[in-house]
Amino acid sequence: MGLPLEEWFAGELTAPMEPVRDGTRPRGLLGRVNGVAVLLVVVDVVALVATASSTAVSAAVAVLLAGVLLGVRASGRIYRRRLQLSWLHDLPRSLATTAIAFAAVSVLLLAAGWPPEVLLQLKVAVVSFTLVGEPARLAVFAFGRWCRRRFDRCDRTIVIGAGKVGVDLAEVMLRHPEYGLRPVGFIDPDPPGDRKFPVALLRDDLATAIDRLGVGTVVIAFSHAVDSPLVDAAVTAHRLGCSTLVVPRMFELHQDGPDVERLRSYPLLRLSTAPTTRPTWWIKRLVERGLALVALVLLAPVIGLCALAVLLESGRPIIFKQVRVGMDDQKFVIYKLRSVRQTGVDDSDVRWSVVGDSRVGPVGAFLRRTSLDELPQLWNILRGDMCIVGPRPERPGFVRQFSAIHELYWARHRVPTGLTGLAQVHGLRGDTSIVDRSRYDNYYIANWSLWLDVKIVLLTVGELCCRRNR
Structure with missing residues (x-):
């Protein structure tokens, strides 16, 4: 019989391990x-x-x-x-x-x-x-x-799941270091109490353990049940720049493929790395800032005319400033042309703006319908607060509300927010499903490429020109 869970958590097996030992690959550049x-x-x-x-x-x-x-x-x-x-x-x-x-x-x-x-x-x-x-x-x-x-030129590895598959994987890694993985601990919310483990059960949450132990790879070894904590673990590892390997369901019958690794007889599906860690991401940021600068210069007369229309309809201020949540939950100030008439109380942080709002005049309605009110956000892109393509930023209050209600809404903050996004070109603007938006945003992050950005920009232009969703 294995040790009780309390002794695993309290004993020396869960004592802090050295951050990075000689022979391991540190997590720096x-x-x-x-x-x-x-x-x-x-x-x-x-x-x-x-x-x-x-x-x-x-x-x-x-x-x-x-x-x-x-x-x-x-x-x-x-x-x-x-x-x-x-x-x-x-x-x-x-x-x-x-x-x-x-x-x-x-x-x-x-x-x-x-x-x-x-x-x-x-x-x-x-x-x-x-x-x-x-x-x-x-x-x-x-x-x-x-x-x-x-x-021992191996990645320090955390195994999510201390069941039979997870333990077998850890033992294979220890016996065969030529595969380049060295397990340093298990994380399991409900580990079996009758099993001996080749490495420690960790009491840390995954993010803390990755940072403390200098982990470079996370193996998700639950093979018979897939639930939200596993997805959370994959997103956390992805967000922190770790390589993520997943034991697929029905792994005994799983075929090899372009993204499938083999650890002896076990197939492991390698998830893509975080977009922000790839060289092509810096190409994206450089190109987008250049385009934002050019667009600000070329569209300055259009922005000026829209600003004049706002001034004549409802006076000052012309530019509307609002705090939004960006990458890694960092807050920034977003700029828009004001499309809502001023009232005595500013309820923009707690009120979800919907179609038919009586505070929106003809000019404001036109700006919203044509998305011209978003043009000042080119300045946010030039400053680096946002990208041209990415999940749309939301207000802090709604981020807290949606994160508490909707699964994996928080995960969309792994990349910078954008002027347009995959959810928007699929018609998810304004008062539409938050669940669908979150799924599209997380799909975008998981499948990001320069071509996907180009496709979203083209679809956005088509939607603005044709006045219909694609």
């Missing part, structure tokens, strides 16, 4: 660099240089080939973080991305008018690249497994 991925990039660059020097390809073709090849292989996730360092497992993906890259370069060169003889040079180049690169990749994987075993 350098700690997030994946050594195997870096070595794989180096191998491809060296193979490209060797190919260019040993074949007759010109410098221009070599540069084009390097750019396309590295881009295609990065898109094909050749340089991804992975548990299983297996050259044989990765070989089909490697050969396929190499073939696609060389085919793309061939088409580009022929379309640009290069002579057909260049195809022969590319055939020699692809063979040379493969012969140089693949043996080196084999060596990189072997070196990575050795480093994980010899130097």
Whole structure:
């Protein structure tokens, strides 16, 4: 029989562990660099240089080939973080991305008018690249497994769920450090009392444990029940920048796929990393601030005319300021053109504005219908308070109210708020379902990409022009 739960919580097994021990990967910027991925990039660059020097390809073709090849292989996730360092497992993906890259370069060169003889040079180049690169990749994987075993170069890992599956996973991690995970504790709201655990049961909440123990990976190991605490755990890990691996339901029958890792016989579904930790997120912010600056300049006459109309209809102030909740529950002041007539009492923080509000005059109704009242928020975007695309910001009082009532409403604050969002282009504006808005916002965060932002912007423009929801 295992120890009673009280003794696990009170005993030395739950005593504070050292924040980060030698041999573990810290959670700073350098700690997030994946050594195997870096070595794989180096191998491809060296193979490209060797190919260019040993074949007759010109410098221009070599540069084009390097750019396309590295881009295609990065898109094909050749340089991804992975548990299983297996050259044989990765070989089909490697050969396929190499073939696609060389085919793309061939088409580009022929379309640009290069002579057909260049195809022969590319055939020699692809063979040379493969012969140089693949043996080196084999060596990189072997070196990575050795480093994980010899130097314990493993991610500190928390396992959510101390049932049979969770305990089995932790034991596999301890026996096979070549997979790159080292369990440091379990978190389970209702752990079995008759089982011995290979690592400690933690009394901390997940966010505190991640910070205290320098955790880089969270494994969600409940396989037979999925409820809101598990989703909360995944969102918390996602929000704190941890890698998140989930044991799927019916895992015994689960097939391998692009996002499925293998820890020995267990499939683990790898959730995407937090959008704000990706390099493409900084591209988004840079582009959006540039667009906001250009839009403010170009739309200044429109904003001026709207401001004049507000002044003539209801006087000052023209700009309406209100506190909203942004990323990580940080408050900021949002700016809008005032569309509601002034009254003796400002109830905007506690009153949900709905269609037919008697305080809204003709000018205000026009501004709302055309969304022109939102234009001053371009200044919020330029300042960095908001993005062009993201969940719409809400007032603090309503955030507290909705978070208490609606499941995972709080999780939409993992990214900055936006001028428009996925919920809005699906017709969820004004007095509409908060549950649906929350689901769309969390879907947006989980599936974020630059293309999704572009699609939302295009749908927003179409909705404003056509006056209908898409």
